[in-house]
Amino acid sequence: MDWTTGIQNAINYVEEHLCExxxxxxxxxxxASSSFxxxxxxxxxCGISLGEYxxxxRLALAGSELKSGRCKVIDVALKYGYESPESFSRAFSKFHGVSPxxxxKESTKLRSFSRISLKLIINGGNSMEYKIIKKEAFDVVEKAEIHSLDNGENTHTIPDFWSRSRKDGTIEELLELASDQKFLxxxxxxxGKESPETFEYAIGAVCGEDTMVPEGFRKTTIPACTWAVFECTGAMPEAIQEKWNEIVTTFFPTSGYVPTYEMDIEAYTDGDMSCPDYKSEIWVPVIQKQ
Structure with missing residues (x-):
């Protein structure tokens, strides 16, 4: 199954189960992917989180059904997964700008939201530089938090995590524990265990097997695997976010590799992350397509 077909199959599945x-x-x-x-x-x-889509x-379809005049509000609310007319009314009003x-009423204008249909369009001879590297297992000492993919929250909360870690001494302590200070x-x-839209994000550094782990930190073994490594140049967090979009839209659809879905690593060098020439890397564990 190619990349685009798999994503479209998933979208089709969502459309078939909107009332469940x-x-x-x-x-x-x-x-053939993990939820994360x-x-x-x-x-x-798609530029929107799965949960928001x-x-x-659901709210667009609910609006169409109410507009027809043949359905009761309570019936439509229950059909699209709302436990009460009140919760449905709040969500409906926020989406459409009017109450259910x-x-x-015939004169009321409602908001539409069409289903997504994906097509892979390759323009010109765009290329993307990357390296395929095999690495043995290694240990990292790290501090982790739970973040959410819903509405792209992670694009704001992860930079905040880094900012707090600089201010509270976490970064300084990690560098003292690191056996290799080339990257954070x-x-x-x-x-993520809290909901399907959550995941765990850790800030860490390579450490030795005998490293004593302070309270509030943990040691994790990153297994041996093959990594696709992408160099990134630019100020954080925009540069790393743009590189991720490039990986998803350019590399995976055309490269012959797929992610293993276990984890991924952003590797940050020492320096001013706000500089336009700041260097970082993204490491994604991959396997070749069968």
Whole structure:
């Protein structure tokens, strides 16, 4: 299955189950992906989180049904997964700008939100530089937090995590513990336990096997694997976010490699992250397409 077909299969699955509780793992399975990576890819490709897409599609369809005048508000609310008319009314009013009862009036204008149809368009001879590197397992000492992919929250909360870590001494302590100070890592683990839209993000550094781990930190072994490594130049966080979009829209659809969906690493060098020539890297564990 090619990249674009897998994502479209997942979108089709969502559309077929809008009136049911949607299992994000089942959605991701349509693209042979993990829930975490599918949501990350979906947001990069479509410019909207999976959760927001589902909410918008349901509310748009609910508006169409109420506009027809043949449905009761309570019936439409329950059909699209709302537990009460009140919660449905709040979400509906926020989306459409009018109440569900007003939606039934002929003169009322409602907001539309069409289903997504993906097409891979390759323009010109765009190329992307990358390296494929095999690395043995290594240990990192790190501090982790739970972040959310919903509405792209992670693009704001992760930079805030880094800012807090500089101010509270976390970065300084990691550098003291590091056995290799070439990089500080930002590691995304696709294992958020709070909800399907959450994931764990850690700030860490390579450490030795015998490193004593202070309270509030942990030691994790990154398994041996093959990495696709992408160099990134530019101020953070915009440069790393733009590089991720490039990886998702250019590298994976055409390279012959797919992610293993275990984790990914952002590798940051020492220097001023706000400089336009700041250097960083993205490491993605990959396997060749079968």
């Amino acid at each position: 509780e949607i299992d994000y793992e089942a959605v991701a399975g349509q693209a 990576y599918f949501q990350k890819i979906f947001h990069s490709l 589902i909410r918008c599609r 009862s007003m939606a039934k 890592f930002g590691i995304c683990y696709g294992n």
